[in-house]
Amino acid sequence: MRAVGKIGIGALAALAVTGASVAGLFWAERAFPPPLERAATVSTEVVDRDGRLLRAFATPEGLWRLKTSASDVDPAFLKMLVAYEDRRFEEHRGVDLLALGRAALQLAANGRIVSGGSTISMQVARLIEPRRERSLAAKLIQIARAIQIERRLSKAEILDLYLTLAPYGGNLEGVRAASLAYFGKEPRRLSVAEAALLVALPQLPERRRPDRNPAVADAARHRVLERMQAAGIVDPGEIAQAETSAVPKARQRLPALAAHLAEAARKATPGANRHQTTLQADIQQRLETVAFEAAAKLDPKVSLAMMMADSTTGEIVAEIGAADYFDAARWGWIDMTRQSRSPGSTLKPFIYGLAFEEGLVAQETIVEDRPADFFGYRPKNFDMSYQGDVSIRQALQLSLNVPAVRLLDSLGPARLMTRLRRAEVKPRLPTAEAPGLAIALGGVGTSLKDLVQLYAGLANRENTVRLGDGVREAPTVLDGPPLFEPVAAWNVADILSGVLRPLGSQQSGIAYKTGTSYGYRDAWSVGFDGRYVIGVWIGRPDNAAIPGISGYATAAPILFEAFAKSGLAGNALPPSPHGAARIALAELPVSQRRFSMQPNGLLATGAREKPPQIVYPPEGAQVELGTAPDGTPLPLILKIQSGRAPFRWLADGKPIADPTRRRTSDWLPNGSGYSTLTVIDAVGRAASVGIFVRTP
Numbered sequence: 001m002r003a004v005g006k007i008g009i010g011a012l013a014a015l016a017v018t019g020a021s022v023a024g025l026f027w028a029e030r031a032f033p034p035p036l037e038r039a040a041t042v043s044t045e046v047v048d049r050d051g052r053l054l055r056a057f058a059t060p061e062g063l064w065r066l067k068t069s070a071s072d073v074d075p076a077f078l079k080m081l082v083a084y085e086d087r088r089f090e091e092h093r094g095v096d097l098l099a100l101g102r103a104a105l106q107l108a109a110n111g112r113i114v115s116g117g118s119t120i121s122m123q124v125a126r127l128i129e130p131r132r133e134r135s136l137a138a139k140l141i142q143i144a145r146a147i148q149i150e151r152r153l154s155k156a157e158i159l160d161l162y163l164t165l166a167p168y169g170g171n172l173e174g175v176r177a178a179s180l181a182y183f184g185k186e187p188r189r190l191s192v193a194e195a196a197l198l199v200a201l202p203q204l205p206e207r208r209r210p211d212r213n214p215a216v217a218d219a220a221r222h223r224v225l226e227r228m229q230a231a232g233i234v235d236p237g238e239i240a241q242a243e244t245s246a247v248p249k250a251r252q253r254l255p256a257l258a259a260h261l262a263e264a265a266r267k268a269t270p271g272a273n274r275h276q277t278t279l280q281a282d283i284q285q286r287l288e289t290v291a292f293e294a295a296a297k298l299d300p301k302v303s304l305a306m307m308m309a310d311s312t313t314g315e316i317v318a319e320i321g322a323a324d325y326f327d328a329a330r331w332g333w334i335d336m337t338r339q340s341r342s343p344g345s346t347l348k349p350f351i352y353g354l355a356f357e358e359g360l361v362a363q364e365t366i367v368e369d370r371p372a373d374f375f376g377y378r379p380k381n382f383d384m385s386y387q388g389d390v391s392i393r394q395a396l397q398l399s400l401n402v403p404a405v406r407l408l409d410s411l412g413p414a415r416l417m418t419r420l421r422r423a424e425v426k427p428r429l430p431t432a433e434a435p436g437l438a439i440a441l442g443g444v445g446t447s448l449k450d451l452v453q454l455y456a457g458l459a460n461r462e463n464t465v466r467l468g469d470g471v472r473e474a475p476t477v478l479d480g481p482p483l484f485e486p487v488a489a490w491n492v493a494d495i496l497s498g499v500l501r502p503l504g505s506q507q508s509g510i511a512y513k514t515g516t517s518y519g520y521r522d523a524w525s526v527g528f529d530g531r532y533v534i535g536v537w538i539g540r541p542d543n544a545a546i547p548g549i550s551g552y553a554t555a556a557p558i559l560f561e562a563f564a565k566s567g568l569a570g571n572a573l574p575p576s577p578h579g580a581a582r583i584a585l586a587e588l589p590v591s592q593r594r595f596s597m598q599p600n601g602l603l604a605t606g607a608r609e610k611p612p613q614i615v616y617p618p619e620g621a622q623v624e625l626g627t628a629p630d631g632t633p634l635p636l637i638l639k640i641q642s643g644r645a646p647f648r649w650l651a652d653g654k655p656i657a658d659p660t661r662r663r664t665s666d667w668l669p670n671g672s673g674y675s676t677l678t679v680i681d682a683v684g685r686a687a688s689v690g691i692f693v694r695t696p
Contacts, residue, residue, distance in 0.1 A: 034148045038128045039161050042067040043177075045274050046262040049315075052281040053186070053255050055262040058171070064254060066176040067273065068163040070156060073175055073187045076234075077195040078159075083233050084199050084224055086120040090155060094121045094146035120162050121146040123202075127165040166202040169209035170251075180255070182210060182248045192238045193245035196224040210247040217247045257284045258470075260321030260335035265471040277470045278315040283308065286565050287318045294558045295323035295330070298538065302546055305336035305448050305537045306562060311456040312531055314465035314475025318566070331541040340428050340445035341522045341539065344515025344551060347416075347427075348404045349458060349492045351440055352396050354419060355407045357488035358688045359650040359678040360595065363393040363495065364585040367403045367595040377437050379405045382516065382550075391585070392595070396495045399514070404440045406595065410685075413439050423457040423483050424466045425450045442517050451526050452535040457483030458492060459511075459528040461574065481674035481690060486577040487653035494582070496527075497573060502552065505560035509572055512559060514551025521545055525555035527563070530571035534562050579654040589659075591648060596684045611685035612643025614677065624694040625669075633696050635666035643681035650678040669693050 042065050044057040059065055070078060082089050088096050096119050118126075125145030149158060168178035175198055179187035183194055190198070200220035201208050210217035225242055228234040234242075258279055265275035287306055295304045308318040321335030355361045369387040371378065379401045387400060395403035408416060413435035420427060428445035429435060436443065449467060457464045464483045468475035483489070496511035512527025523538040523546075536555045540546060563569050585593060616639040617623055626634045638649060646659040649667065652675055656667050669675060672695050678688040 034125065034145050034152070035129055039165060041065070042164065042273055044266055044272070046258065046265055047274065047276050048279045048281040048284070049277065050280070051276070053180075054257040054277065054279060054281055054284065055259065056177075056254050057262075057266060063171045063173050064177040064181070065164065065173040066180075068174050068176045068187075069160045070163065073163060074190040074195060076192070077175070077187065077190050077198060080195050080199050080224065080228055080233060082120070083231050084227055085123070089120050089159075092119060092121075094148075094150035095119060095143050118142075119146060121149050121158050124158055124161045124165065125149055127167075128161070167205040168198075168201050169205040169211075172205075172251075177254070181251045184252045191242065191245065192225075192234055193221065193242035196228065196242060197221045197247060200224045211249060211251045214247050214249050221247065255281075256325075257281060257288060258319060259325035260333075260337070261319050261470050264335070264469075268472055275471055278317065278468055278475070279319065279470060280317045283566050283568065284318045284320075286567060287562055288320055288323075290558065290562050290565055291320045291323040294561070298554075299546065300329045301540055301544075302538060302549075303330045303332070303334070303336055303541050304558070306534065306558070307337050307448055307452045308532060308534045308562070308566065309452050309456055309467055310531060311459040311465065311528060311533050314453075314456065314467045314477070316467055316470040316475075317532070317568075319470055334541045336537060336539075336541060337448045339541070340447055341537070341543075342442040342517035343427075343444070343446045343451060344442040344517045344522060344524055345399045345401075345404075346451055346513050346515035346524050346526055346551075347420075347442070347444070347446075347454075348396060348399060348440060349496060349513055350420065350454065351404055351408050351411065351416060352392065352495070353458065353484045353488050353492045354411050354416060355392075356491045357485050357653060357676055357678070358411070358686045359592070359648070359653060359680050360407070360410060360684065360686050361392045362588050362592050363391065363491060363582050364588060365392045365592050365595055366390070366585070367392055367395055367406060369395065369400045369402050372402050372406070374405060374409055374437055377405075379437075379441060393495050393498075396492075397499050401441055403595075405437050408437055408440045410595075413437060419483070420454065422478075422480070423454050423464050424478065425454050442515060448524075448535050448537045451524070452533050454483075455526045455528055455533045455535070458489055459531075459533055461486040461489045461577065481676075485652045485676050487580045490576050490580045493528075493573060494576070502557040502560055505557060505564075507560045507564040507569060509570075510560065510563055511573060512556065514556050516550045516552075519545045520547055520549055523549040523551045523555040525551050525559040527559050529563070529569065530573050532563075532566070532568055532571065534559055534566075536562065579652070589648060589655075591680055591682065591684050610642035612640050612647065612679050612681045612687045614679060614687050614689050615639045615641050617677070617689060617691050619689045620691065621689070622692045622694070625696060627696045633668065635668040636693065638665045638667055638677065638679075639663065640679050640687070643679070643685060643687075644683055646682055648680045650680070651675055653678075669695060671695055 041059055043059055045053060045066065046055045048054055056064065056066060122142050125142045129145060164174045166175065167173055172178050172181055175187050178198055179185060197217060207213060208217045208220045222243065225239050229236060229239045261277060287308060291304050291306050304323045306320040307316060309316050319337055321337050322330060322332040324330065325332045366389050369390050371386065381401045390400065416439060417435045453467045461482055464478045466476045466478055493511045496513055499512060510527045510529055512525060515524040521539055521543055526535040536559045538549060538555050616637065623636060625636060628634055640647065640663050645661040648659045649656040649665055651667060672693060674690065674692050676688055676690050678686055680686045
């Protein structure tokens, strides 16, 4: 009894001293505010459009400290944490005198610390102002800081600080970093076993690290589970199941997706702790896996880039600048989605789109694939052979070079460049060089992002979209008409959807085009379905040749695999618009049965008179139609000069009336909107203007 009396007196004395000290420290509350700066230093995060983590960067001290709030964490974990660490958390004002008294009595009775008296607020005070020594003075300062913190912050804010700063071994701080490192997932949904382990680790984080001391971690988890069962927090059946779960014996890497985009976001706004992108984490992960596995089959110095975008919104949903950011042999740190390279044959569909829009050709129009000389420029096909007479459909599907150059010679390279700029894509020409026919075969510089943006314009018949950069620059629906009139866009997509799939590819419903640059330096494949566009580039960042690569054999299989594994496949190409149809050769107008332009822009007849020119309405005009006295709308008068009669007029690719020898015609549109008017003369030469019409 005497011994017990002495212990009781000592404990009471310690409690009295503690209480007096707490009262004495209130005066310092304003003079020495708590140093909350450390809590503001957190890992920079790059997240997807839904807030899911793509990549995190360590703090300057090398710590993985992810900002965490209670809403980021499983509610069951929070309940277990408060029950284990601070049962009266909601009631006290920073210090739990009952808990301190109990701890003092246990210390006096056992000669060692049996249970701590620290509240969550006191632990936060220790975390924001770490101290090596464990002394009464240090404890008193911690108590004072806890009181200060309680006066400045709400309970929710204090709990969020604990969730962000609690130590979990090594360079892990905070429950999110620990959950990602030990379980490979965010802490929003934790099993009972996982939650118990995360509750147990902060008390002795180094000693209880599961990746180094799994047995110690298991024992600590067991003590938490026992306490939860005694408190009635967790069902006994769940406790029994949790006891059988193995603790993780290794740390996992934190997410490191979209490395190039993440680096670019951080450099653009270095002061921000969080960067939201338009990417989708699950799709990014799948396509990175496709890219990594595909790159493993290539030469060790060959890089691979890929981009996926939503053609309806312009959002980039996945972006891979290189298959492995850390692969030095492949120059993995270079973002090849933004580098200018020769696009090979991938611009050919846009030449055909212009030709369709201007009424020069139909899908079954015959065009020659024979050796030709265009003022000294002599294009050859990829396989060095020629097909003779082929249809326009065959010429594009087989990616024949001479027919594409014939069409571009008729249309004019400058017109193609102007149309590409409608999608706000500016291909790079050699210094001081004007656009030439070589554009048709890749004689211009463009990036993978540019190509994906162009094909998004081809896929989206209603609008032309400018892709965002994934982070800062938002995607934009551009003012003005779409890249092509709907009928012309449908013709191109219909042809590309019939291109033979790569051997072994199962995915269908994709319109796609491949390209191989001169000297086998770049292999491309770009395709789209009813909503998404994917582009693939393969090559060496140093622009060296890679014998044997080609767009069809090397890049196209990766494109199809990316569509199949993206999880977004199955968006059917849109149905044909009004007035679009495949017309048999025999049913075509005479002027469309054979493309008659010869090299050097000479007509098949040898005629050298000027081609037709539309003098009214002029290009870009906005015309408001009037009405007759009886209220009926008046037609728009069309005027041309030059050219050889008879003339055939088309509005948006559809004939307006029968051919006429007059140089003045009229047209009554169906409604207001953008339209392309085209006139074709007797020998197939054409002129077009784009206008906006307002009808009464």
